[in-house]
Amino acid sequence: MRKYETFFILDPDLSDEANAAVDEKLKTVVSSNGGTLLSYASWGKKKLAYPVKKRIRGHYVLMEYAGGPKLVAELERNMRLDERLLKFITVKLEERFDPEKEEARRGAAQAAAETEEVTPEKESFPVVEQEEEQLSAMDEDVDASEEEDES
Amino acid sequence: MAMRSKRRTFHRRKVCRFCVDAEMKIDYKDSKTLRYFVTERGKIVPRRISGNCAKHQRVLTLAVKRARQIALLPFTTVHTV
């Protein structure tokens, strides 16, 4: 068993029911192929850096699971066929999935979340506003392309 | 701290941000952080400019490439029709 994450983009114009249907379908694929779903979280709607299937916005979802390579193949096959999904990327997080370690991490994350009182968006990025003039000069107009979340 | 050289007016400090701040993780999903390390055209900033160490530059490069795949970062911003 390995630990993977799949980060994918859904059509942003889906109805809530359609979204729920996709969620359900993917979760089923994971469980019926010997996998364990570890997390499934929406990252909200974002502007895409370039158009994908004629769409300029997308609904990002992150899913973590444990399973074998067969599961990944099957999951990706399903995603490729599904019109509601614009794009996906799967990354292997751990070569050997260790449920105990996962449990510990989960506990730690939980504790951290409780102390911080969760921000609804995943905007907890470390904002690094230190100097770096040279770069920011280059990056100045690198825009406000993200952010405008309007879920 | 870092003094400005006469010829190269450009930089001042050359330390790897990821070495300095252990809290700073490199994650392809974190496009906010990655954006500091790409130019406005979307190119990865060379480490001679950004000051990253070789190790972190490698990790960063991979992260930027993944971010491009999932449309969090652009491959380019200039398109000729």
Ligand SMILES: [Zn+2]
């Ligand atoms: Zn470093």
